[in-house]
Amino acid sequence: MPGGGLLGHLAAMAAAPHSFPAAALQAHGGLVGIRLGPRRIVAVGRPDLAREVLVTRADRYPRGRINRNLGAVIGDGLLATEGEVWRARRRRMQPSFRADRLGTLATTTDAVMRETLAGWTGAPIDAAEQAGRIAIRVIGGVLLSQRIGEGQGSAFVAAVQDCLAQLMRRNWSLLRWPLWVPVPVNRAVNATRRTLEAFLGEALDRRLAAPDAQPDDLLTALIRGRPDDPPLPRQALLNELKTLFAAGFETTATALTWLMYLLALHPQVAQALRDEAAPVLGDRAPGPADLPRLPYAAAVVEEAMRLFPPVYNMGRDCAADDDLGGFRIRAGTTVVVSIFAIHRSPDLWEVPEAFRPDRFLGAAAADRRNLLPYAWGRHQCIGNHFADLELVVALLAMVRHCRLELTEEAPVGMRGRTTLAPDRPIRLKAVPLA
Numbered sequence: 001m002p003g004g005g006l007l008g009h010l011a012a013m014a015a016a017p018h019s020f021p022a023a024a025l026q027a028h029g030g031l032v033g034i035r036l037g038p039r040r041i042v043a044v045g046r047p048d049l050a051r052e053v054l055v056t057r058a059d060r061y062p063r064g065r066i067n068r069n070l071g072a073v074i075g076d077g078l079l080a081t082e083g084e085v086w087r088a089r090r091r092r093m094q095p096s097f098r099a100d101r102l103g104t105l106a107t108t109t110d111a112v113m114r115e116t117l118a119g120w121t122g123a124p125i126d127a128a129e130q131a132g133r134i135a136i137r138v139i140g141g142v143l144l145s146q147r148i149g150e151g152q153g154s155a156f157v158a159a160v161q162d163c164l165a166q167l168m169r170r171n172w173s174l175l176r177w178p179l180w181v182p183v184p185v186n187r188a189v190n191a192t193r194r195t196l197e198a199f200l201g202e203a204l205d206r207r208l209a210a211p212d213a214q215p216d217d218l219l220t221a222l223i224r225g226r227p228d229d230p231p232l233p234r235q236a237l238l239n240e241l242k243t244l245f246a247a248g249f250e251t252t253a254t255a256l257t258w259l260m261y262l263l264a265l266h267p268q269v270a271q272a273l274r275d276e277a278a279p280v281l282g283d284r285a286p287g288p289a290d291l292p293r294l295p296y297a298a299a300v301v302e303e304a305m306r307l308f309p310p311v312y313n314m315g316r317d318c319a320a321d322d323d324l325g326g327f328r329i330r331a332g333t334t335v336v337v338s339i340f341a342i343h344r345s346p347d348l349w350e351v352p353e354a355f356r357p358d359r360f361l362g363a364a365a366a367d368r369r370n371l372l373p374y375a376w377g378r379h380q381c382i383g384n385h386f387a388d389l390e391l392v393v394a395l396l397a398m399v400r401h402c403r404l405e406l407t408e409e410a411p412v413g414m415r416g417r418t419t420l421a422p423d424r425p426i427r428l429k430a431v432p433l434a
């Protein structure tokens, strides 16, 4: 794509890493070269090409610098590795994330929601702050069987979000100092890594010191592995813990933030959720087995993540010269799959910028094969069923407790940080149901 002078599209990409590639893709077809100073990346915004990168030719497009960059904080865990190390870890952890193993998640989320909603006593609430606290308590409970306290939770959310956002900017910057150089981004990265490692390392050491105390949580499953898995060294366990902790709260918190906003904007959707849940659940909270009987709730979550995909870009590095959609891709080129572009393409969705959960229901339902909030292929999110269930339980708890109303009319935009965040705080009032 032409333009941008010496630095190419660096400033545009850094300012809007979600919408800039999407606009370029819309103007130039499903594949476009973007120049970031001396470097050139290729953005992909067509489902067929995304499938080639992520599924059919995944060996040619392994994870590269973007995931390694993340690894600076969360270490070499599932999210930052490839090859044999990744494969062995994925096999070890996969069984714990099966849909039929998520009963504890549902009860934990329900308990967290009861406590949270009891605190909504009429004063305006901040959607992102509440969603962050909910998500961190849920992951603290399910991963560590530990209650993450109020102050601790907020401090964690702020530290990890801020640091990941700084790392994200590092993806597009020309100067990437080694981590030992004390420039601001590195200081933030190192401080967050230390905070995470101190907290999670202590939890891990307590568990390793008392092998007979084995609560039914993800940490126990990780330490044990499957019957034929070798034991993992402490640092590897810590890296996986950091990975699950970071991946498990930031993304779900963002999805929940947008869901709260959308519920406030569309009270009729909240009502339809109540109407669907009442005959299926009575007064109880949903468990994993209820999800198939709550198709509207599932559609609301899908539609929210279509419009606001928490993970909006995914990076891979081309390992050997390739031909993709008629484009020559040189080995070493970073290929960015724009989930945002695919989810908002007018070629794939009717009125793509409208929030219409109904589009996923009925005989003429939109094609879910164009939806990839959790990615496709071998690196597809291991927590996809986990997140779907957590979001449905949280969503239904909210709508059955209150009506959410916006306290300000001004429109809310998007900001491409680590995840796709709102560009301003969303203040809401929780009005008790009559």
Ligand code: HEM
Residues within 6 Å of the ligand: 067, 078, 079, 090, 243, 244, 247, 248, 249, 251, 252, 255, 309, 310, 311, 314, 315, 373, 374, 375, 378, 379, 380, 381, 382, 383, 384, 386, 387
């Ligand atoms: C709405 C919530 C979530 C979204 C949108 C989401 C999205 C994604 C995406 C797009 C990827 C692929 C990244 C890549 O390959 O570069 C991914 C991978 C991953 N996610 Fe999630 N995720 C969510 C929730 C969770 C939860 C709750 C957990 C764990 C508790 C989790 C753990 C992981 C892990 C470990 C990976 C790496 C998988 C692998 O490479 O084998 N995620 N996620």
